Amino acid sequence: MGKITIGVNKDLKIKRYMSFSKFESLITSGKLYFSRFDRFPDKLEGGISSQNYPDVSTSLELLDLALNYRASEPPSSEKSQLEERIHKVDHDTFQGLFGSEKKINGDTYLKLISTWLYANCWTDLEHECEAMWSLYGITGVGCSHDDCCTQCESTHGMSVCIETSVGSILENLVLDERYNLSIQKVEYIDHKKTKFKDSELNTKPFFSKARHFSYENEIRFILWPDRADISFSYAFGQSTTNEENSVELKIKSMNSFIHKIILSPIPFKKSVEIRKSHNDNYQSSLGLQESLSNKTLRKKIESLCFENSVNVEIVDSDLNQSITNDCYTYAEHLTSAR
Structure with a gap:
């Protein structure tokens, strides 16, 4: 496991x-x-x-060694140091997701x-x-x-x-x-x-x-x-x-x-149309939030959940909220907040 x-x-x-x-x-x-x-x-x-790159890859070291190391050169302290670096590059590791990884494979x-x-x-x-x-x-x-x-x-x-x-x-x-x-x-x-x-x-x-x-x-x-x-x-x-x-x-x-399903707010253009029509007809925002409810989506979600025996709370988006601009909408918002 x-x-x-x-x-x-x-x-x-x-x-x-x-x-x-x-x-x-x-x-x-x-x-x-x-x-x-x-x-x-x-x-x-x-x-x-880029600051972590040298921690997982020896490509920079390999490039430097390729430019400076000559296998045919006679033994010397400098050559010995280079050979020690080659050995270190071959065996350097870092801790990867699947355990210890060789830095020589870091780029891959x-x-x-x-x-x-x-x-x-x-x-x-x-x-x-x-x-x-x-x-x-x-x-x-x-x-x-x-x-x-x-x-x-x-x-x-x-x-x-x-x-x-x-x-x-x-x-x-x-x-x-x-x-x-x-x-x-x-x-x-x-x-x-x-x-x-x-x-x-x-x-x-x-x-x-x-x-x-x-x-x-x-x-x-x-x-x-x-x-x-x-x-x-x-x-x-x-x-x-x-x-x-x-x-x-x-x-x-x-x-x-699932604890709760939140319905998306209705599209912006449709929201503008509903708000204008509602205010023209009623001269108040009272009941506007109900008009902005995503009823089409709710019906689809309820049907889908019923067919698959899913019974969880379905709520409208908070983005459907309407502004308080008179005593009626004030009372409506007090009621909905309870």
Whole structure:
């Protein structure tokens, strides 16, 4: 059985934003999907800074030796020192994810290590985040399509945020004994300046992310094979390759895995239309929040949950809130806050 490492409180509440299609896949398959690291759009994921490069690679030493060492030269103290350096380069190691690695293979390790990791990402933000709805609440991660989001437009307002806890995920995942699991809070770093300690090089880079993404407040679940036979070699074609593009872990009970389902706010353009029409008709914001409720999505989610025997709380987005501008809306907000 692989090792399990938990670096956060099990009672920690966490959220995950996803498109309706991904939520549907979660409910119907009953499995939690882990993406392979090298499939992430952020290519700094799992990387080290230039300051750590000499800690995992001897390429600079090898280059220097190649320029200065001459095997045919007669014995001398200088040649002896160079031969000692060659011996050291051949045997220098660092602590990698799969144990001790030779620094001579360091460049290959840096290039290939992300192909062996799988992640499932959450946020511990207590409140909803509009940016997270925009980035992860549509088909795909954000929108990188060539035709300016027309492929994603139909998915706007058709996404969910599921709320749970670290403990509930752990209790309900059927762990695969072939993999180690680690759960940690992501640290946001400056890859130009950060230097990891030698003792951190095995896992810390994989729980670090560029500071530009700090708004995510990520809690990361990472899987990697519990194996000692994975090799990274500087020799072409001799490294162990990974053919598994993803990992899925079965969920025991969806009803205890998910605590709450939050419906996405309706699309901005539609929201503007509803607010204008409501205010024109009633000259008040009273009842506006109900008008902004995502009823179409609620019906789809309720139907999907019913068909799969999932019975959890479904709530509207806090982003649907309307402003208090008269005594009627004041009273309405007092009632809803109770």
